Amino acid sequence: MSGTFVGMPAFPKAAHEAVRDTTLRGNLRHATHTIRAKRAKAVAEVSDWAELREAGRRIKDHTLRHLDRYLVQLEESVTAAGGTVHWAADADEANRIVADLVRATGETEVVKVKSMATQEIGLNEALRAEGVHAYETDLAELIVQLGDDRPSHILVPAIHRNRGEIRDIFRSEMGEWGRPAPEGLTDTPAELAEAARLHLREKFLRAKVGVSGANFMVAETGTLVVVESEGNGRMCLTLPETLISVVGIEKIVPTWRDLEVFLQTLPRSSTAERMNPYTSTWTGTADGDGPRTFHLVLLDNGRTDTLADEVGRQALRCIRCSACLNVCPVYERAGGHAYGSVYPGPIGAILSPQLRGTQSEIDASLPYASSLCGACYEVCPVAIDIPEVLVHLRERVAQGGVVTQRGAKVMLKPAKGHTAERAAMRAARWALGSPGALRAGQRIASRSRRFHPRTLPGPGRAWSASRDLPPVPAEPFRDWWQRTHGGQGTGK
């Protein structure tokens, strides 16, 4: 498997392959259900969760509305604290800046903190082309890197792997990258974590350059913030002599007071923790403490285009907690790779087509990678109305057409199913507008329920092949109500 998403097929094709992988579905189901249950419990502990969510939404919207001002303030604060700020319009420019900075140090390897921004721009591959090895130090990212794999989840990039697969990857690959896995390594979590710890430690102690992203940047002081659970980030942020942080321009918050809101909502939404085990903050450089040189690369890469879209811009509120992935029925079945981007799941379905445009087949297919059930919106700690943006992007795709992988531009035609859908909707409108007919139809359906097919015929067969049709109740609701409540409230 390639380590990049380049050349991925459109979502329906990739998802079709993925849903046939029963191991993948089992791994995903187990992991997402476990995380979502823990998150729900952690959120329920907070009595003012709704207010926190609303505060997060407002802070992000305010910041995005005045992003120009806050970015300038951030640059001034970082510079005053001894850091250097670089501006990158796109992935190529960001990669060039980082490669030049690393080359200027004379080093050929860097240690990395888990970072979505550097994955988005393909930094590891760009550095490799310049003869620089980038070592991932987050446990899940390490598994992905050693396995020459692709991340499939924002927070748990190796969520598609089970413990046995991870043990096999460690046994066969660790020796190629540095310290090999211990003899007789088993798949117990403690042994796997210890193997990773020993493997990474020599890299932490040797590396002179660290590369990170950031969860937040505080404009008023120029402080960057990374939250994590393993402590690998703290090692990368403090031990190297040079630190280079690549951060999307939307990661700004105006003040420390604003940060307080997100330091409550992010850990509970992502890892279901009351606070993150490690919260690292740094402001420029300080003598005798941490890196001596600090560079901040501010990344646009499609963000100002996204900001220009009144409906779509809310995607820039995202704090990458991944709660929306863990509740999404489509993600749970298709897995993260099918989204063809480092941003999978519901947020990926609205973010990737905005950052990259909707011209390609894969990006044009993403707004349709959803049943619009709304579970993502319910859990989002910054209240991004993902279904609203999905529908908006579908409109854009339908109006703008798609450029195929061979370079041809095609306009989308209504799918074959649309005629049947229109007919079904017409029938539903007639039935719902004729109460007598509806009641008679419900009674017939209940009495004939034993003869109902388990799957749909014709074009509906594919839909019902992977779903159970809901059983028709033995008694229609109206009859049950009439029997138990004597007709009160049924409109009779």
Ligand code: SF4
């Ligand atoms: S869209 Fe919302 S729920 Fe999904 S990752 Fe972003 S902040 Fe979290």
